Amino acid sequence: MKKDSKKWQNRPSFLQKLGKVSRDDLLGPRDDxxxxxxxxxxxxxxKSNYKILDVGSGPHAIVARKILKLYDKKVTIIDCxxxxxxxxxxxxxxxxxxxxLHKIDDLKNCKNKYDFGLLLDxxxxxxxxxxxxxxxxxxxxxxxxxxxxxxDHLYENFLDKILLIMMDMFGNIKDGVKTxxxxxxxxxLKKFIKDNQLQTIYFISNVxxxxxxxxxxxxxxLHFISVFKKK
Ligand SMILES: C[S@@+](CC[C@H](N)C(=O)[O-])C[C@H]1O[C@@H](n2cnc3c(N)ncnc32)[C@H](O)[C@@H]1O
Numbered sequence: 001m002k003k004d005s006k007k008w009q010n011r012p013s014f015l016q017k018l019g020k021v022s023r024d025d026l027l028g029p030r031d032d033x034x035x036x037x038x039x040x041x042x043x044x045x046x047k048s049n050y051k052i053l054d055v056g057s058g059p060h061a062i063v064a065r066k067i068l069k070l071y072d073k074k075v076t077i078i079d080c081x082x083x084x085x086x087x088x089x090x091x092x093x094x095x096x097x098x099x100x101l102h103k104i105d106d107l108k109n110c111k112n113k114y115d116f117g118l119l120l121d122x123x124x125x126x127x128x129x130x131x132x133x134x135x136x137x138x139x140x141x142x143x144x145x146x147x148x149x150x151x152d153h154l155y156e157n158f159l160d161k162i163l164l165i166m167m168d169m170f171g172n173i174k175d176g177v178k179t180x181x182x183x184x185x186x187x188x189l190k191k192f193i194k195d196n197q198l199q200t201i202y203f204i205s206n207v208x209x210x211x212x213x214x215x216x217x218x219x220x221x222l223h224f225i226s227v228f229k230k231k
Pocket of ligand 1: 057
């Protein structure tokens with residue numbers, strides 16, 4: 001009896017459990033699916049080694065880490081740029097050989113050259129209406145990288161947009177990433193491609209990133225991955 005009551009006391013409370021629930025538990029294995037998709041794309045280029053630039057890589061550079069896990073032998077380096085603090089960068093970089101974190105402010109002056117630049121769910125966080133900022137970032141990346149892989153959201157109608165806003169708020173609340181409700185649709189994506197003089201090499205939009213039972217969020221056409229090169 002005594003043993004049982006102790007066992008009960010050690011069980012985490014509902015709130016403790018809730019605190020440990022991750023985006024993956026609630027929505028689905030988006031990071032695994034996305035990194036597998038990126039590796040599938042990398043394979044198509046059949047290179048002996050890959051140098052990757054991940055811009056807006058996120059607080060924990062999770063996708064970069066998963067890409068490295070899946071494609072380790074072929075990847076020489078993944079340089080990640082985001083709003084990282086000096087202390088965090090130092091600690092992370094001392095523990096990781098192939099993934100290196102950098103401050104986003106250092107991106108412009110970075111002299112390294114890469115095969116692929118990644119912008120994974122970043123552009124809609126910058127604000128797609130800020131075309132100057134977005135186009136400057138695209139041009140900075142192409143100065144350093146031959147190809148650019150963009151993963152972002154895509155909406156067709158008002159309901160899609162509402163779903164994307166909810167998904168973004170839900171997915172990023174823990175990491176403190178701001179939700180800015182501007183997303184790509186067919187029209188502004190076409191303009192973005194034209195303004196930045198891009199050539200689409202691959203366009204992938206039939207991927208589910210979330211659990212099947214999350215019927216609306218799981219719509220395949222709410223997301224796209226595009227591989228671009230400069231015209
Ligand atoms: C939704 S997270 C995506 C993280 C990661 N790329 C991934 O796919 O898991 C969006 C990221 O974009 C970053 N971000 C926002 N504005 C940015 C900017 N102007 N330049 C670079 N990164 C930016 C945020 O700090 C955040 O880490």
